[in-house]
Amino acid sequence: MKKFITFILVLVLLIGATAMVSAQVTLRHWDWHQPRMNLKLEYIEEYEEMNPEVTIDTQVIGWDDYWTKLMSGIAGGDVPDIAQFHNSQTGVFLNHLEAYPADVFDYDQYKKDIINFEAAYLFNGKFYFYPVGIMSGLIFYNKDIWAEAGYTEEDIPKTWDKFAEIAKNLTEYDDNGDVQIAGFAPNGILGVYWLDLHYQLGGNLYGEGANTVDWNNEAGKEALSFIESMVFEDRVTEPGFLAFNKALGTGHAGMAYSWSWLGGELNNNYPDLNWGVFRLPTFDGKLAPGPVARNNHETGMAVMKSSDQENKDEAFKFLRWLYEDTDYLVEANLILGTAPANVNLLDDLRIEENKLISAIAEQVPYTNIPGEIPHGVENNYGLGMLEELLFFGSSADQALETAEAEANQVLQENPVDWYVEELYTPPAE
Numbered sequence: 096m097k098k099f100i101t102f103i104l105v106l107v108l109l110i111g112a113t114a115m116v117s118a119q120v121t122l123r124h125w126d127w128h129q130p131r132m133n134l135k136l137e138y139i140e141e142y143e144e145m146n147p148e149v150t151i152d153t154q155v156i157g158w159d160d161y162w163t164k165l166m167s168g169i170a171g172g173d174v175p176d177i178a179q180f181h182n183s184q185t186g187v188f189l190n191h192l193e194a195y196p197a198d199v200f201d202y203d204q205y206k207k208d209i210i211n212f213e214a215a216y217l218f219n220g221k222f223y224f225y226p227v228g229i230m231s232g233l234i235f236y237n238k239d240i241w242a243e244a245g246y247t248e249e250d251i252p253k254t255w256d257k258f259a260e261i262a263k264n265l266t267e268y269d270d271n272g273d274v275q276i277a278g279f280a281p282n283g284i285l286g287v288y289w290l291d292l293h294y295q296l297g298g299n300l301y302g303e304g305a306n307t308v309d310w311n312n313e314a315g316k317e318a319l320s321f322i323e324s325m326v327f328e329d330r331v332t333e334p335g336f337l338a339f340n341k342a343l344g345t346g347h348a349g350m351a352y353s354w355s356w357l358g359g360e361l362n363n364n365y366p367d368l369n370w371g372v373f374r375l376p377t378f379d380g381k382l383a384p385g386p387v388a389r390n391n392h393e394t395g396m397a398v399m400k401s402s403d404q405e406n407k408d409e410a411f412k413f414l415r416w417l418y419e420d421t422d423y424l425v426e427a428n429l430i431l432g433t434a435p436a437n438v439n440l441l442d443d444l445r446i447e448e449n450k451l452i453s454a455i456a457e458q459v460p461y462t463n464i465p466g467e468i469p470h471g472v473e474n475n476y477g478l479g480m481l482e483e484l485l486f487f488g489s490s491a492d493q494a495l496e497t498a499e500a501e502a503n504q505v506l507q508e509n510p511v512d513w514y515v516e517e518l519y520t521p522p523a524e
Contacts, residue, residue, distance in 0.1 A: 225395030228433025265349030283338030286478030385461030477502030
């Protein structure tokens, strides 16, 4: 009898141990950005303490290799359960992502709280990667050069006419008349800057259905003519001058246009630079009704469709816990140099006190996301050609005609599936 009881006890212990082992879940997570992963690790440690049956293994893979490894993992059946995502890869990877379950995540609340949620995140009524932050174009300036010219923060311009006047006054020339300090340096990013002006004047990136771009129009010509006037009449910069980031960082520009990532570069590469930043001026000085610029979303994590169902369920539990923690979202945006996508976080004191992110937060509700932009349209051809064409002899009309034709050729070879530009609606006053 004792032997039988002993046998039963051992059996119960073995079954219990087996159940405990089977209850353990290990989730794999990849990211390409070490500072963001460092932040996640702090929260992962807390989550694992709260949920001892869950382990989250992390790996940082450089951007250049990340997407190749993810795609080869899909082909070979070896993927992370949770992958950091970027919306530039939407067309390639969307079919390999698991939709965020509506019974766990409140879609209706996100439509109210997340800027551009329906345009930027919903695909056939579902979303597959989490909204974290938004990046857009801003004006960075050298505070010391401003002070030498007699300007203070009180002089930050709201209109482009005032901006051009300040840029002209900041410009310095050598004895030969060559620009030594550019009042404004759009060099190296002129096409991207032009697109924001184009938006302000009523233009779009794409034509109907995104089968073509729509640049060579009155809004496009007016925007490029304004740049042309600053470069060739006011001479606030010149062809061949330092690129915007180096010009500002080395003290050779009073102002430069860039997306908010430049703040991190300035801090890392030019730690002694006394720089400030402000939201984009507009032609009439107003933000509403917008859009005043293009934006892009810094997306969060996605769950891979080919993961085991148990792992997917656990992954979404973790993501809900993490993304419902507003401290994580604020801290992540501070690291990334982005404004929170959730409007309820824009007035967080940590956001308001950050000079870079508060500038984005001011204008981001009035910015638009066009959807997918093929690399050639934004870089090698299209927008990337406008500067060279304008700086080396083409008129505004000729530059737009040529760049538009080249961009349209790219679109014929790489059609855009994700196109949401026409969904922009002005925020409620």
